[in-house]
Structures are given as structure tokens and as C-alpha cells.
Amino acid sequence: MRRRFLPLLAAFACLLGGQASAQNWPSRPIRIVVTFPPGGSSDIVARVLADALGPKLHARVVVDNRPGAGGTLAAQHVAAQPADGYTLMLSNTAPVVTSPPLYRAPGYDPMTSFTHISYLGSTPMVVVTNLSVPATDMAGLMAWMRAQPAPVTYGTSGIGSVGHVVGTMFTAQTGIQLNHAPYRGSQPMQADILGGSILLSFDTLPENVENIRANRLRPYAVTSPARQPSVPDVPTTAEAGLPSLVALNWLGLSGPARIPTAIVDRLHAETAEILQTPAFQERLATVGIVSGQMSQPDFVTFVQNQVNTVGATVRSMGITND
Known part of the structure; x- marks a missing residue:
């Protein structure tokens, strides 16, 4: 009989222990x-x-x-x-x-x-480039991409990041082939796009707000249904001609x-x-x-x-x- 009650007593003790832990937390x-x-x-x-x-x-x-x-x-x-x-x-x-x-x-x-x-x-993604890219809007950016002799490399904060997904969506929706360069986070990628080692990125907006405001990177669109208060002059992807590129x-x-x-x-x-x-x-x-x-x-x-x-x-x- 005593053996039969031991598992019940143990479970009850665990329950009481969890309650006590929560009370003291x-x-x-x-x-x-x-x-x-x-x-x-x-x-x-x-x-x-x-x-x-x-x-x-x-x-x-x-x-x-x-x-x-x-x-x-x-x-x-x-x-x-x-x-x-x-x-x-x-x-x-x-x-x-x-x-x-x-x-x-x-x-x-x-x-x-x-x-x-x-x-x-x-937060949405934002499409940005190094200032050396001559295009000033999304239509011009896509024309520039198509004119390049090899697929343009775009940076993201890593494989499986939302930027990576958006880059893949962009290719599927436009037919423009791109080369993905995954980084270990946004900061090393920011250093490379500012320095010109890569020219394009799909990245979350917060990492780019300061550089956009300081005119160190050129923005083309945010992947949100509405414009963002932090960068009100940057159009949405729908306004830029890509209504399905929302993430x-x-x-x-x-x-x-x-x-x-x-x-x-x-x-x-x-x-x-x-x-x-x-x-x-x-x-x-x-x-x-x-x-x-x-x-x-x-x-x-x-x-x-x-x-x-x-x-x-x-x-x-x-x-x-x-």
C-alpha cells in the first residue's frame, strides 16, 4: 500500500515545490x-x-x-x-x-x-543600397540589377532570417536572380554595405534608420502595409510596385x-x-x-x-x- 502512494506523494511534492517557487519568484x-x-x-x-x-x-x-x-x-x-x-x-x-x-x-x-x-x-524589412548604386527608386533599382553582368549580391543577417526570406520572395516575384550573402547578424553586414563590399541588403528597419537619416544608405521601400513614422519618406513595397512583397x-x-x-x-x-x-x-x-x-x-x-x-x-x- 505504501509503495502505491509513493508516486502520488512525489507528484504532490513537485506541485507544491512549483507553487512555492512561483511565489518566491x-x-x-x-x-x-x-x-x-x-x-x-x-x-x-x-x-x-x-x-x-x-x-x-x-x-x-x-x-x-x-x-x-x-x-x-x-x-x-x-x-x-x-x-x-x-x-x-x-x-x-x-x-x-x-x-x-x-x-x-x-x-x-x-x-x-x-x-x-x-x-x-x-518591424518591417527595408531595401537599401550603398550610395554608389545610381538608381533612385525601386523601378530604377530593378533596371540596374537586370543590367548587371552577374547576379547582384545582397546581404542579410543570416540564413533563415526574415531578410533572407524577403530576398527569396523578391527573386520569385520579379524574376531577378540575386546572390545571397548571409552574415552573422546585421552589424557586420552594415560595415560591408557602407564600405561597398556588398551593394544591396534586405534588413530589418531598426538597424538602418540612423544610416538612412544620415544619408549613408539609400532606401527604396519598407515591406510593411503602411509607411513607417521613423522614415516617413520611404515608400512601401506596394507603393514601389511590389504589392506582394510584404513581411x-x-x-x-x-x-x-x-x-x-x-x-x-x-x-x-x-x-x-x-x-x-x-x-x-x-x-x-x-x-x-x-x-x-x-x-x-x-x-x-x-x-x-x-x-x-x-x-x-x-x-x-x-x-x-x-
Whole structure:
């Protein structure tokens, strides 16, 4: 009889332990793992969020950049951590939606390996070139591409990034062949396009706002349905003649699977308050990120829909991690 009750007692003890852990949380620093190097849109949002979240939780919140393999290395790391609320991830389109289809075994499942906590916002891609490119609008840029003796090389922040997907979409929609140059994040790519080693990139807007405003890079279009307040003079892809070239990189807060509900609810509530503050909204808008809000269940549904639709599109494009 005693043996029969031992598994029940163990399960009950684990439940009580989880409740106690949630009640005492947080009692030590919290990490937000960023899937790309410092300076990118995910990194910008993670640092602004960490600064605002720390005082609300009465805990230190630190940012941990773990770039590589289209965000999958960081996602693998987070998925393997204890579900105690001390390791979180600045989730985004690449590691959750566009990168997993490129690998036979990415090491995690976009849904079952994570607890998706809060939607934070989104940002479009922007098509930019080095100033040596003579074209001044998208029609001229495509004419210039077609006139080149070899496919033009375009840079992105990595294989499986949203920029890579947009570059592949651009080729499919225009018939213009391009050569993809994946980088380990946007910062090294920015150095090369500014220096002229590559002449074209499809990249998230926040990494390019400063260079566009300073007239160091020439923008042609943003891949959003509407113009962006941070660069109001840059047309949308629809305005530039490519109405189907629409893509947004969403940003969210996630963690390992099975984080206690009490911790998830607390994180979502505190994040929701931060998202409503004008200071947070303005900081993100300044660099081209439009903040937004969803309930936690709606965010889970949103991510599942992205995995089902955008993930299927990536698979149909035949993009690989080679």
C-alpha cells in the first residue's frame, strides 16, 4: 500500500515545490536571451524591456546575446533551460518561424518547446543600397540589377532570417536572380554595405534608420502595409510596385515550456503595463519598431498561425541552411 502512494506523494511534492517557487519568484537575476548580436532590433527591444522590467519585478534583468544559425542556437539553449522563469528569450520570426523549416532537426519545436508569454511589436524589412548604386527608386533599382553582368549580391543577417526570406520572395516575384550573402547578424553586414563590399541588403528597419537619416544608405521601400513614422519618406513595397512583397519581423517574450502559470501571468501583466507607457512606445518607434499588445492566449495562437502559414511558405521556397 505504501509503495502505491509513493508516486502520488512525489507528484504532490513537485506541485507544491512549483507553487512555492512561483511565489518566491524572482529571487535572483533574470536573463533575456537574444538570438542575434548586439545592435539589432531584437537586442534593442530586449534592452529597453530589461531596463523597464527590472524595477517592476524588483530584480536584475540582464540581456544575453547568443547569435548563430538564424537564431536557432539561442532557441536551443533556452528550450533546454529549467522552466523557472529565470531564462527568457526575445522571440522573433527567425528562430520561431523561418529558421526551423531549414533544418532536419533544429533541436526544438516552435510551439511545444516554449512558453510564449507576450507579444511586443513588429518591424518591417527595408531595401537599401550603398550610395554608389545610381538608381533612385525601386523601378530604377530593378533596371540596374537586370543590367548587371552577374547576379547582384545582397546581404542579410543570416540564413533563415526574415531578410533572407524577403530576398527569396523578391527573386520569385520579379524574376531577378540575386546572390545571397548571409552574415552573422546585421552589424557586420552594415560595415560591408557602407564600405561597398556588398551593394544591396534586405534588413530589418531598426538597424538602418540612423544610416538612412544620415544619408549613408539609400532606401527604396519598407515591406510593411503602411509607411513607417521613423522614415516617413520611404515608400512601401506596394507603393514601389511590389504589392506582394510584404513581411514583418514580430518580436515577443518567450521562455522554456511549462513555466508556472503564476510566473507567466506576472510577466505578461508587467509587460503589458510597460507596453502602454508612451516612453516605451516612443523609444521603439524612433528606431522603426511598432509596439503592440495581445493577450497571452492570443499570442500563442498568433505564433501557431505564423508557424503554420509563414513556415509553410519558407518550405515551399526551397530555402536551405547550406
